[in-house]
Amino acid sequence: MNVVKPMVNGIADIVNLSLCDVALERAISRTTNLPGMVCMYGPSGFGKSVAATHVANRRRAYYVQAKSVWTKKATLKAILDEMGIRPLLTIPEMLDQAAEELAKSGRPLIIDEMDHLVDKKAVELIRDLYEASQAAILLIGEEQLPNKLKKYERFHGRILAWVPAQPVTLEDAKKLTPLYAPFVEIADDLLHHVVKLSAGSVRRVAVNMEMIQEEANATGWLVVDLAAWGKRELYTGEAPKRRI
Structure with missing residues (x-):
């Protein structure tokens, strides 16, 4: 029989949530001479963004999720909006505003989808923000983010820790069950099968659990x-083959 694992404020306390929290804690509690940025990276669907938003609430961190269309000015405006500060007109002025708030408040900053800022060549902007504030900053990105940042030596050298997100496990799946399949008990052999088909993705596990719950309801x-469960289909992320 599956044992329902504890949740934290309605969020399953899976491995990547803990890794994200520990990563930011390392930056917050670092000694003065150590760099203050940490980077969590991994494939899409591993639950990084969910973990980051929860950790932001837990740590009272400012949180922004970068967009592919953001310019440097848009990035700073989003950060200042999150801080509740009315942006001034120029990029240097906005940078000073954000850095002053981070330094004064002592609160960390989480930047999700950091790959977009790398692609927009806004990496040095984030380094300037860090240098001016010395704030703890957690960067969240895709699997290739560390390789992308290697091109920026001065930025790369200020990363305190690189934290790879981990693929979903059977224990994680058990913790997710109360959220996505609360009215059916899923045996370990089916959970193991779901985890295997999901190829490490928390998102795919969640989709499959909802499918199992719907079938159980029916x-x-x-x-x-x-x-x-038998030969019923489960979600793998692959598009179904066309049958003509």
Whole structure:
């Protein structure tokens, strides 16, 4: 029988949430002479953004999720909006505003989807913000983010820790069950099958659990194992083959 694992404020306390929290804590509690930026990276679907938003609430961090269209000015405006500060007109003025708030408040900054800022060549802007504030900054990005940042030696050298997001595990899946399949007990053999098909993605596990819950609602299952599930389809992320 599956044991329901504890949740934190309605969020399953899976491995990547803990890794994200520990990464930011390292930056916050670092000694004075150590760099203050940390980077968590991994494939899409590993739950990095969900972990980051939860950690932002836990740590009272300012949180922004970068967009592909952001310019340097748009980036600073988004950060200042998150801080509740009315932006001044120029990029240097806005940079000073954001840095002053970070330094004064002592609150960390989380930048999600950092790859977009690398692609827009806004990396030095974030370095300037860090240098001016010495704030703890957590960067969240895709699997290739560390390689992208290697091109920026002065930025790369200010990363205190590189934290690879981990693929979803069976234990993670058990913690996710109360959120996505609360009214059916999913046996370990079916959970293991779901984890294997999901190729490390927390998102795919969640989708599959909702599919199992829907099927359970339709069939009246209270408990379902791999044998009961049978040959029913599960979500793998692949588009279905066309049948003509």
